[in-house]
Structures are given as C-alpha cells and as structure tokens.
Amino acid sequence: HVYPDQTNSVIVYLERAGTVEGVVRAPDGVTPVPNAKIALIIQNMPDRELATDTDGHFIFDLVPKGGVRLKAQDLQTGRIGASQGTLQLPELAPQLTLDVRLLGEGRVHGTIIESDGSGGVVPAKNAKVVLTGEWPRPKFTVTADFLGEFTLDGVPEGHYACEATDPYHPNPLAGRADVTVGQSELVNVTVQLGDFGTVQGTLQYLHVDGTTEPVANVQLQLSLFPLSQYSGPTGFALTDAQGQFTFSYVPVNRPFIISGTDARTGRDAIIQGRVEIKDQVVTLSMFLRAIG
Numbered sequence: 001h002v003y004p005d006q007t008n009s010v011i012v013y014l015e016r017a018g019t020v021e022g023v024v025r026a027p028d029g030v031t032p033v034p035n036a037k038i039a040l041i042i043q044n045m046p047d048r049e050l051a052t053d054t055d056g057h058f059i060f061d062l063v064p065k066g067g068v069r070l071k072a073q074d075l076q077t078g079r080i081g082a083s084q085g086t087l088q089l090p091e092l093a094p095q096l097t098l099d100v101r102l103l104g105e106g107r108v109h110g111t112i113i114e115s116d117g118s119g120g121v122v123p124a125k126n127a128k129v130v131l132t133g134e135w136p137r138p139k140f141t142v143t144a145d146f147l148g149e150f151t152l153d154g155v156p157e158g159h160y161a162c163e164a165t166d167p168y169h170p171n172p173l174a175g176r177a178d179v180t181v182g183q184s185e186l187v188n189v190t191v192q193l194g195d196f197g198t199v200q201g202t203l204q205y206l207h208v209d210g211t212t213e214p215v216a217n218v219q220l221q222l223s224l225f226p227l228s229q230y231s232g233p234t235g236f237a238l239t240d241a242q243g244q245f246t247f248s249y250v251p252v253n254r255p256f257i258i259s260g261t262d263a264r265t266g267r268d269a270i271i272q273g274r275v276e277i278k279d280q281v282v283t284l285s286m287f288l289r290a291i292g
C-alpha cells in the first residue's frame with residue numbers, strides 16, 4: 001500500500017523467463033482459427049491476453065517457470081477451449097508449446113424425478129437444475145418444466161455434473177448425476193432427488209517442518225460410489241485463496257471420493273468420505289501428496 005507522503009522500498013527479484021506458444025485450432029483439431037482471443041493464466045499474476053495471427057498462432061514471452069493455463073475463445077462462434085502445462089527452464093531455449101483445440105458443442109436433455117412416497121417416482125415439477133463442467137466450461141442454469149424435463153443447447157463437449165433441487169417440496173430434496181457431452185450429440189440424463197448434505201474442506205500443502213499452506217485455484221472433482229454407475233465426476237469445485245472448497249447437495253449414504261491435481265507442481269490429493277445423515281455438513285482436510 002502507498003500512502004500520502006510515504007516512501008516505500010520494494011525489492012524485485014529477477015529470474016529467467018521463457019516463452020509459451022502454439023496454435024488455436026477448430027473442433028476438428030486441424031483448422032487454425034485466426035483472430036481468436038487467448039489468455040495466459042498464471043497464479044498470482046495478472047492474466048495476459050492477445051489475439052492469434054492469420055495462421056492461428058500465438059506466442060507469450062517473459063513467462064516465469066511453473067504451471068500455466070491457456071484459455072481461448074473464437075469471437076466469431078463463441079466457442080472456447082483450454083490447455084495447460086508446465087514451463088521448464090533449461091540452460092537454453094526455455095519454451096513450452098501448447099496448442100488449444102476449441103470445443104465442439106452438443107445438447108443435454110434431462111429428467112428430474114423424486115419419490116411419490118409409495119415406492120414409485122413422479123416428475124419433480126419446476127426443479128432447479130445447474131450444469132457445471134470442468135474448467136473452462138461455463139455453468140448452465142435452467143428450470144425444469146411440469147414434466148420435470150429440460151433441454152440445454154450449445155453445451156461445450158466434456159464432463160459435467162448435473163445438480164437438481166426441488167425448492168417447492170415440503171422436505172427439500174436434491175440430487176446429482178454425471179453427464180458426458182460429445183460434439184453434435186444429444187445426451188440424456190436422469191437425476192433422482194433425495195436427502196442430501198454438504199461436503200466442505202481445505203486443500204493444503206504440508207511442508208517438511210510440519211507447517212501448512214493453503215493451495216488456491218485447484219479444480220477438485222467429486223465422484224460418487226458405486227463408480228460402475230458413473231462415467232465421470234458428479235461435482236466440480238475450485239479452491240479459493242484460502243484453499244477452501246464446498247460441494248452442496250451430496251446424496252446421503254453414498255460414499256464419495258474427492259480428488260484433484262495442482263497444475264503448478266503436479267502434486268495430487270485424494271480423500272474419501274460419506275454423508276451419513278440428512279443436512280449433515282462433512283468437513284475434510286486434504287493435503288497434496290509428495291512426489292517421489
């Protein structure tokens with residue numbers, strides 16, 4: 001902070017830097033995309049943006065070593081894509097080549113159901129639905145109709161978690177399911193609502209001296225057991241500046257796994273748990289594992 005009539009001294013440490021370059025390509029993985037917006041994202045640094053040239057090529061210079069992420073968008077079609085990697089700094093020519101393929105789009109049709117109280121199921125009319133995908137995919141929010149159905153168009157391909165709630169039921173109900181969207185595909189998903197709880201926690205790095213440090217901007221994924229019923233994660237959460245995360249609407253009596261990898265260091269974390277009773281809040285401490 002700089003205050004009136006005050007002089008601050010700042011020490012700046014210089015280190016070797018490299019370059020990150022590549023080509024933004026269309027969903028076919030071949031056709032270059034000119035004039036696409038591309039952002040270089042590095043933790044604790046401002047994002048840098050530029051536009052690809054006529055060959056879809058881009059280059060960022062003065063990039064510090066460590067994990068980097070790229071997010072691209074075709075301003076003509078709105079399609080997005082992303083890539084990530086780690087810049088190493090050898091003695092000569094420190095360079096990381098990362099191409100970005102824009103994502104194709106598909107459609108999702110869903111049906112939300114709940115118990116009728118006598119062993120059957122009925123549509124969850126006007127249920128609230130949220131579709132959350134892996135970074136950098138956007139979040140979609142929609143309300144089901146009187147048949148408990150919804151349709152979403154223009155969904156970028158990839159893995160998504162479909163969360164649904166019935167805010168009008170006298171006993172609040174919620175449910176989760178996974179969705180995998182392909183290019184130009186129509187995917188159907190059914191979510192059954194029931195009792196739920198919340199899972200929250202903190203992701204930390206454990207130093208050799210026993211002290212801990214929160215780890216921010218790590219995408220965690222929630223997977224429900226039995227895994228044989230699911231082709232992908234049923235929840236995504238990004239750790240905040242304090243390393244904290246929250247998964248809402250986690251079904252009761254369904255064991256789960258939460259896992260994630262820190263792109264900067266390559267270290268991963270994994271933990272298991274279960275919501276035992278309705279409205280329970282499960283608090284977990286996760287630690288990045290050392291690399292041997």
